[in-house]
Amino acid sequence: MLQVSDKGYAEARRSFNPVYDQRAPAAVAMCSTTDHVQACIALARDSYLPIAARSGGHSYAGYSAPDGGLVVDLRGMSAVDVRPDGTAVIGAGARLIDVYTALAAAGRCLPAGTCPTVGIAGLTLGGGLGVLTRKYGLTCDRLVSAQVVTADSVVRTATPSNEQDLYWALRGGGGGNFGITTSFTFSTEPAPSVTVFQLGFTDGAAAVVGAWQQWTAKAPDELWSTVVITGGRTPTARLTGCFVGPQSGLNPLLDEFIAAAGKPANRLVQQKSYLDAMRFFAGCAHSQCTVDSSPRATFAASSRILSEPVADPAALVDVLDGRTDMDLLLDSLGGAVSRVDPSATAFPHRDALGTIQIYQKTTVDKHEAAARAVAQVRDALGRIGARGGYVNYIETAMPDWGTAYYGPNLSRLDSVARRYDPDVVFGFAQSIHRT
Incomplete structure (x- = not known):
């Protein structure tokens, strides 16, 4: 210590x-x-x-x-054990790039996030969005069991048949609310070949957003995508994503998108192995993607949920007019995520079209101003119909944060937290059970 x-x-x-x-x-x-x-x-x-x-x-x-x-x-508890039956036992301290590397070596994959240094624990407990989400579900949807130390220092194993309420809460109820999870057991899938893509647009960001909303709503499960809108005098957009399968399956889908959005200034399409695709989204060079080589970042951020298509895509783009170093990241949901009932796990946003992350690059001395700018954009998005929020992008100033992050599951989550932590040992400013 x-x-x-x-x-x-x-x-x-x-x-x-x-x-x-x-x-x-x-x-x-x-x-x-x-x-x-x-x-x-x-x-x-x-x-x-x-x-x-x-x-x-x-x-x-x-x-x-x-x-x-x-x-x-928990970083000293980071082992990844891939078993013959395809399940993977992963220590809570494991970071994603190490998880992906170990899984790929065994020919397996797990749907999870893109940042290489994110921990598997926080990601899973908040739900777990990623580039394979539409095909294989959220990270928490693959959770078979979890070992948790609760406020009474008792080690509990949460499964569908043991500590059932705790097991339910751990799948989207947010980190830090119910105990300290030390180990996760996941079901995995055979590692697929993945085709990655990126289309860059120098103008027409509103057309890109409008086309994307319609396109992703009817996309096959194999297709995941994100639209990144970059602020400035004239906001720009790029479409990035992946297709579980060969280029021949992806190209007609991209042609359909381009017909609706307009011709991109650049187009990249590459077929990759599972591990190389994860490295691509992590922004890592092929052989240099490690926890130690990944830089830190100074930022302010928040989120909204796209429950349904925004009626006026131009209004969404306009919130970034004149805002430098700020991005909106519209990540698609649907597919496998939407086939789980919103009450079956603690993650409530099962029926949403996607999530929006508001991300402002900044410096330490300008962080307060950056946080105010993020809040302004968050509220503007709320006014055009994008409400709620994703708990893994937790923000201290999120209005009505309990409902925003947990929706109708908040009441049950509160009951679980009171049962396993009656004295609020794990209390913090936005913990579910605070009194």
Whole structure:
């Protein structure tokens, strides 16, 4: 356990976003066993000490680095064991690029996110969006069981037949609410060949958004896409995505999109192995994609949910007029995600067309202004019909955040949190059970 005066503390306390480098936890516990986690929870509970687990350290609100609290660093628990039956047992501290590398070596895949240093724990607990989502579902949809240490320091195994309410809550109920998950068991799929693509448009961003909304709504499960709108004097758009299958299956779909959106300034289509496709979306060079080689980033962010197509795509694009260093990322849902009932797991946005991430690049000294700009865009999107939010893009200023992130599942989540953490050992500003 590293305390403020210990060598290595300054490095150990850091999160992915340098904005939170000013946070000063009382200690950082470098855990490598479940026993360590149990001891940490007992200490925090008996000492009334704030406590938070950290896997990748990507909490958008910095909740994995509580001031004056105890950080339970799980990165020493990062093994990936792919079993003969295709299930994968993954330690909570594993980061995505290492998960993908280990799975690919065994010829398997798991639908998950794109950032290589995101931790598997936080991603899964909030739902888990990614480029294979439409084909294989959310990351949490592949969860077979989870080992969780609850507020009483008891190790519990949550499955469809054991600790059923906890198992339900862990699939989309957000990180930090019900205990510290130390291990996940996932069902996986054979690693497919993936065709990646990107179309860049120098003008006509509203036409791109309008075409995308119609296109993705009727797309086959094999096709996932995202439209990135980049702010400025004249906002621009690019379409990026992948197709599970060969180029011959993708090209007619792209031709259909172009017929509706207009001719792109550039077009990239490449067929790749599963692992190389994940590296492509991670922005990594073929042989240089590691946790240690991935840079940190300073940003402010929030989200909205596209429950249905926006009636006026130009109004959506216009919210970025004159906004530099800000992107809107419209990620498609549907497919396998939509075939799960919204109440079957804690993730509520099953019927949505997609999500919108609002992402503002900034610097530490300008973060407050950036956060205000993000809030302005968030509210503008709400006024044109994009409401709700994705909990893995958690924002401290999100209005009515409980309903936004959890929708009609909030009440049941609150009951689960009260059952497993009656004394609010895991309380934080946006924890489900706070009183």
